[in-house]
Amino acid sequence: MVTKNEIKFINSLKKKKFRDLNNSFVVEGKKSISEFINSNYDVIKLYSIDKSFFKNIENHFQIDFKLLKKISSLINPDDHLAIFKKRETKSLDYNSLIIALESIRDPGNLGTIIRTCEWFGVKQIVCSKDSVDLYNPKVVQASMGSSSRININYLDLKPFLQASKLQTFGTALKGESIYGLKSKINSGILIFGNEANGISKELLEIIDKKFSIPRPKNQLFPESLNLASSLAIFLSEIKGKFS
Amino acid sequence: MVTKNEIKFINSLKKKKFRDLNNSFVVEGKKSISEFINSNYDVIKLYSIDKSFFKNIENHFQIDFKLLKKISSLINPDDHLAIFKKRETKSLDYNSLIIALESIRDPGNLGTIIRTCEWFGVKQIVCSKDSVDLYNPKVVQASMGSSSRININYLDLKPFLQASKLQTFGTALKGESIYGLKSKINSGILIFGNEANGISKELLEIIDKKFSIPRPKNQLFPESLNLASSLAIFLSEIKGKFS
Numbered sequence: 001m002v003t004k005n006e007i008k009f010i011n012s013l014k015k016k017k018f019r020d021l022n023n024s025f026v027v028e029g030k031k032s033i034s035e036f037i038n039s040n041y042d043v044i045k046l047y048s049i050d051k052s053f054f055k056n057i058e059n060h061f062q063i064d065f066k067l068l069k070k071i072s073s074l075i076n077p078d079d080h081l082a083i084f085k086k087r088e089t090k091s092l093d094y095n096s097l098i099i100a101l102e103s104i105r106d107p108g109n110l111g112t113i114i115r116t117c118e119w120f121g122v123k124q125i126v127c128s129k130d131s132v133d134l135y136n137p138k139v140v141q142a143s144m145g146s147s148s149r150i151n152i153n154y155l156d157l158k159p160f161l162q163a164s165k166l167q168t169f170g171t172a173l174k175g176e177s178i179y180g181l182k183s184k185i186n187s188g189i190l191i192f193g194n195e196a197n198g199i200s201k202e203l204l205e206i207i208d209k210k211f212s213i214p215r216p217k218n219q220l221f222p223e224s225l226n227l228a229s230s231l232a233i234f235l236s237e238i239k240g241k242f243s
Numbered sequence: 244m245v246t247k248n249e250i251k252f253i254n255s256l257k258k259k260k261f262r263d264l265n266n267s268f269v270v271e272g273k274k275s276i277s278e279f280i281n282s283n284y285d286v287i288k289l290y291s292i293d294k295s296f297f298k299n300i301e302n303h304f305q306i307d308f309k310l311l312k313k314i315s316s317l318i319n320p321d322d323h324l325a326i327f328k329k330r331e332t333k334s335l336d337y338n339s340l341i342i343a344l345e346s347i348r349d350p351g352n353l354g355t356i357i358r359t360c361e362w363f364g365v366k367q368i369v370c371s372k373d374s375v376d377l378y379n380p381k382v383v384q385a386s387m388g389s390s391s392r393i394n395i396n397y398l399d400l401k402p403f404l405q406a407s408k409l410q411t412f413g414t415a416l417k418g419e420s421i422y423g424l425k426s427k428i429n430s431g432i433l434i435f436g437n438e439a440n441g442i443s444k445e446l447l448e449i450i451d452k453k454f455s456i457p458r459p460k461n462q463l464f465p466e467s468l469n470l471a472s473s474l475a476i477f478l479s480e481i482k483g484k485f486s
């Protein structure tokens with residue numbers, strides 16, 4: 001039996017305030033839930049239309065589709081919904097590439113970026129504190145399980161960059177063409193700016209080197225590429241094509 | 244004065260059925276609306292918080308933010324909302340590259356793909372008939388105005404591909420590495436499959452050549468890249484890096 005209060009509690013986890021307060025977050029769908037379990041996240045509760053999956057999980061409850069609809073963030077709910085305990089982030093490994101995101105707003109973008117980073121073997125992301133929360137249901141969904149394995153920290157980017165001693169690379173509309181790169185970038189910090197405004201002036205000033213995806217000749221529109229698509233092209237050029 | 248029926252009508256346009264029935268669709272935000280106007284789409288009605296913009300538009304109504312909230316699809320509405328008349332698609336130009344999308348479901352993906360295509364100078368997209376509607380508000384929003392300039396047709400992909408006589412390129416998890424390409428692809432049809440299932444068996448059988456983004460060594464996860472990110476990398480490799 002799932003009480004009204006429980007339904008209210010699960011729905012409250014759509015908001016960051018309540019995820020922080022309760023130290024927990026929601027994951028939906030068999031595949032994503034499996035990946036968080038495989039990454040040793042603690043399941044607090046699991047709700048399923050079909051209990052023949054996830055047999056070893058305690059606190060596993062059978063629910064009907066009508067109830068699932070009431071607690072899901074998805075238009076087409078995906079048979080299973082789990083509440084997991086949040087986890088402490090690990091400390092950063094300064095010997096491998098770090099992706100830094102400044103004021104990223106769109107949860108679909110962040111989720112896609114996490115998935116793309118993992119594909120290209122980048123395991124560390126730092127976000128400015130005003131960025132969208134990694135436990136936002138849309139971030140979790142778009143990351144397709146990758147957010148269970150990628151280390152994501154929220155911090156003040158400027159002091160972090162100033163203190164890091166690593167080489168910093170900025171992505172900007174004007175900069176050295178990314179297509180000219182002759183070898184892999186294995187370490188340092190690669191910074192991407194906000195969807196609408198790019199990297200702030202404040203950060204641009206302290207970045208060592210700027211790269212860009214050159215605009216093809218005679219193309220006036222659009223003004224820019226989508227942030228996650230742009231990051232995919234960058235990682236493809238600095239990692240993918242060399243592996 | 245905006246009547247209750249008018250509010251109901253505008254909201255009905257969130258559904259494809261009513262967009263088709265009324266041959267019209269909604270665009271939000273100053274930038275996107277400007278681009279549809281510049282592309283000579285007919286404005287049926289325009290609603291603004293601030294009427295000092297779009298001064299030459301007839302049927303332009305001042306509304307307050309409370310009303311805008313009631314008719315907007317956005318969480319943070321963007322001061323202007325316009326209803327435009329849908330337009331006939333143009334016939335295809337077989338001398339330049341065509342992107343074909345099979346059963347694409349996510350409106351954010353389609354919008355991002357339209358934007359990315361335009362960035363790389365690809366002006367034609369064909370979608371299978373079961374794909375998400377290009378006039379879906381989330382598609383329009385994610386395309387950032389590009390959908391006003393790109394020619395998008397909905398058709399049965401199999402007979403289209405069979406009849407086309409053009410070279411067909413499929414994107415699959417297994418195929419020739421896209422990084423090995425020595426020259427630009429200027430014509431033909433480049434096919435991308437559905438987000439979850441890729442290109443169907445039926446279409447794979449009739450495709451001339453398969454390309455893939457090779458999975459970096461030792462990377463087991465994620466299973467695949469996001470569709471729009473994957474398309475961005477493909478267009479970067481077959482267009483961007485040569486221009």
